[in-house]
Amino acid sequence: MRSEPVVQVQALVKRYGTTTAVDGLDLVAEAGVTAVLGPNGAGKTSTVETCEGYRKPDSGTVRVLGLDPVRQAGELRPRIGVMLQSGGVYSGARADEMLRHVARLHAHPLDVDALIERLGLGGCGRTTYRRLSGGQQQRLALAMAVVGRPELVFLDEPTAGLDPQARRATWELVRDLRADGVSVILTTHHMDEAEQLADDVAIIDAGKVIAHGSPEELCRGGAENTLRFGGRPGLDVGSLLKALPPDSSAVELTPGSYRVAGEVDPQLLATVTSWCAQHGVMPDRISVERHTLEDVFLELTGKELRS
Numbered sequence: 623m624r625s626e627p628v629v630q631v632q633a634l635v636k637r638y639g640t641t642t643a644v645d646g647l648d649l650v651a652e653a654g655v656t657a658v659l660g661p662n663g664a665g666k667t668s669t670v671e672t673c674e675g676y677r678k679p680d681s682g683t684v685r686v687l688g689l690d691p692v693r694q695a696g697e698l699r700p701r702i703g704v705m706l707q708s709g710g711v712y713s714g715a716r717a718d719e720m721l722r723h724v725a726r727l728h729a730h731p732l733d734v735d736a737l738i739e740r741l742g743l744g745g746c747g748r749t750t751y752r753r754l755s756g757g758q759q760q761r762l763a764l765a766m767a768v769v770g771r772p773e774l775v776f777l778d779e780p781t782a783g784l785d786p787q788a789r790r791a792t793w794e795l796v797r798d799l800r801a802d803g804v805s806v807i808l809t810t811h812h813m814d815e816a817e818q819l820a821d822d823v824a825i826i827d828a829g830k831v832i833a834h835g836s837p838e839e840l841c842r843g844g845a846e847n848t849l850r851f852g853g854r855p856g857l858d859v860g861s862l863l864k865a866l867p868p869d870s871s872a873v874e875l876t877p878g879s880y881r882v883a884g885e886v887d888p889q890l891l892a893t894v895t896s897w898c899a900q901h902g903v904m905p906d907r908i909s910v911e912r913h914t915l916e917d918v919f920l921e922l923t924g925k926e927l928r929s
C-alpha cells in the first residue's frame with residue numbers, strides 16, 4: 623500500500639458561468655476504495671473530472687498520485703484508469719478491438735480474453751460499440767478503464783442501470799482490484815454499493831464534502847442506533863438506565879415495549895440482556911436497528927439519492 627494519499631484536493635472551486643459546481647472542496651483519499659456520494663448536481667462529476675485532468679480548477683489544488691493532473695497529465699495518464707459515463711469511444715469499432723487497442727498502450731496489461739469473460743462480454747466481442755446494449759457498453763468502459771493495470775481507477779457510477787448479475791460481476795472486479803493494490807475512486811448513487819465496497823466514503827453536497835469516514839464511522843456518527851425489546855409491562859427503566867453507559871436512554875414506549883438508544887454495540891447488548899437476567903425478565907423479542915449509510919445521507923443532506 624502507498625503511504626501518501628492517492629488523491630488530495632484542497633479548497634477546490636469549479637464554476638460554470640454563474641454556477642458554482644464545486645465550492646471550496648477538501649478531500650483526501652488514501653489507498654483503497656473511496657466512494658463519493660452525493661445528490662444530483664452536488665459536484666461529484668466536476669470534482670472527479672478535475673482529478674482526471676479533464677477540467678481545470680478555477681482555484682484550489684488537486685494532486686493525484688502526487689501529480690498535478692493538468693500540468694503533469696503526460697506522466698499521470700498512464701498510471702490511472704478512467705471509466706467515463708459515456709462518450710470517448712469510436713462507435714464503429716468492435717468491442718474486442720477497442721479493448722485490445724487500449725491494452726497495447728500499456729506495458730503490463732491484464733489478460734484481455736479473461737477480462738472479457740469476467741465481465742460477461744464473451745458473446746459480443748465482434749459487435750460494434752454502437753450495437754452493444756447500454757449495460758454492455760458500460761461493462762466495456764469498465765474493462766477499458768482497468769485493462770492497463772492502473773494504480774488508481776476512477777469509476778463514475780459503474781453499475782448504474784446494470785442487471786443484478788452484471789452488478790455483482792462489477793463488484794467482484796472492484797474487490798479484486800483492491801486486493802491487487804489498485805486504488806479506486808467510485809461515484810455512486812447506490813448506498814449498498816458504498817457500504818459493500820468502500821473503505822472510505824465522502825458525502826458531497828452543494829460542492830463541499832460534508833462528511834467523510836469509513837461506512838462504520840459514518841453510521842456511528844449519525845443519529846443514535848437503537849435496541850428494542852419486549853418484556854412484561856412496567857419494568858424499572860430507571861434501574862436499567864443506571865446499568866447503561868452515560869449517553870444512553872431507556873424508555874417504555876408502549877406497555878411492555880422498550881427502547882434503548884445510544885451507542886449500540888455488543889457490550890450494550892450484553893448489558894441489557896444481563897440486566898434482564900438479574901431482574902427475571904425474559905424478553906419475548908429483541909432487535910437492534912443499525913443506521914445505514916442511507917439514513918446518514920438523508921440526515922446530512924435532507925435529500926434522497928437517485929436510484
Ligand SMILES: Nc1ncnc2c1ncn2[C@@H]1O[C@H](COP(=O)(O)OP(=O)(O)OP(=O)(O)O)[C@@H](O)[C@H]1O
Pocket residue numbers: 638641642643644660661662663664665666667668669
Ligand atoms: N459543463 C457544464 N456547464 C454548466 N454547468 C454545469 C456543467 N457541468 C456541470 N454543471 C453544473 O454544475 C453542478 C454540479 O454538477 P456535477 O455534474 O458536477 O454534479 P454531480 O454531483 O456529478 O451530479 P449527478 O449526480 O447528477 O451526475 C450542477 O448544477 C450542474 O448543472
